[in-house]
Amino acid sequence: MNAIDGARLLPWTSWDGKPCYLLRGNGIGYVSRLADRVEAEQLASAAELVEDSGRVLAELAWTPGEIHLLAVELNAHLANVLRVSESRGARLLFLEGVSGEGDEDSGGDGGGFEAPPVA
Template sequence: MTAHDELRLLPWAGRDGKPCYLSTDNPGGYVSRLADHIEAFQLGLAYQLLEHSSQVLDDETKDPEELNLLATQLASALRDVLRVATSRGRCQVAPGRS
């Protein structure tokens, strides 16, 4: 997934929310495979949440607490998807925003 001598942004944060990076020559190693699995899970969860959000937003009887929860979950999923995109080199994120 990463070129030689290139760091891979991992799909989880380290201490104090700082980004974690992996440096390896083995894209099939344990941490690389774990990161691939977590990224796939995050992308799948974002897709499911997007589908669910359509149902919630179409229902005019939803209370503000449920809408707030939905917004919080969508923001979290978007953060994960942006991290995956950045890791895969398909998205440039402003410094300090990973």
């Protein structure tokens, strides 16, 4: 078993942009609860931005600067949502692997989550 197996990808990065992980917690500690709150805030903020961007785009009266700002905000929020989905997907796969150890139908090697290619 690798030291990173079962580690939780946290919803923030280090000061130099590297991913942060919480190693094998029980899910109820301070950092886990903080990460849960940050993830919830990131998802709620992304949902609000989706609504706002729909209204902005529907008006058809935007400047190139407004579209650029919207693209920057959408990119940042999408990156947060992707990080949350990677973290949750990896934890689900790990739990499936742990509960299915020795089970031939466990569905893979229990490794990390990889997002599908973007079409």
